[in-house]
Amino acid sequence: MKGFGKYWGYIALILLLTAWWTTKIGPGVLIVLSVAVTLYFLFQAPIWCGAITRDETLCRRNASGLLLGCSYRQHKWQKLKMAVVPPMWRRLNQGLWTSPATGLATIGTILGLVSGFAGLVKSMLE
Numbered sequence: 074m075k076g077f078g079k080y081w082g083y084i085a086l087i088l089l090l091t092a093w094w095t096t097k098i099g100p101g102v103l104i105v106l107s108v109a110v111t112l113y114f115l116f117q118a119p120i121w122c123g124a125i126t127r128d129e130t131l132c133r134r135n136a137s138g139l140l141l142g143c144s145y146r147q148h149k150w151q152k153l154k155m156a157v158v159p160p161m162w163r164r165l166n167q168g169l170w171t172s173p174a175t176g177l178a179t180i181g182t183i184l185g186l187v188s189g190f191a192g193l194v195k196s197m198l199e
């Protein structure tokens with residue numbers, strides 16, 4: 074169960090995508106699932122840290138989520154800083170595609186955000 078628990082967000086993402094194809098599912102469910110998926114990929118998904126180390130390579134230590142770095146406190150700060158300072162977004166973007174898992178987490182976050190927004194619009198239209 075431990076291994077499975079780490080990856081629940083991927084299952085939630087598949088559920089979310091399936092939910093969009095099923096017209097019977099209300100926007101409330103879509104919004105809740107979208108928020109869960111977004112938070113999972115930002116703060117919990119097991120991926121590489123992706124912070125830039127002193128020798129200009131990307132850190133490959135294990136981290137939780139796109140927003141949090143590995144256990145180095147400096148990397149955590151660097152990632153948070155990259156997320157809020159626009160000139161650093163290009164470097165942040167580099168770190169978002171360091172491995173297939175990281176790329177998938179990035180896509181998952183974007184899908185979660187778009188789907189959450191679309192769910193909100195949908196709920197207003199209905």
Ligand SMILES: [Zn+2]
Pocket residue numbers: 122123124132133134142143144145148
């Ligand atoms: Zn790191």
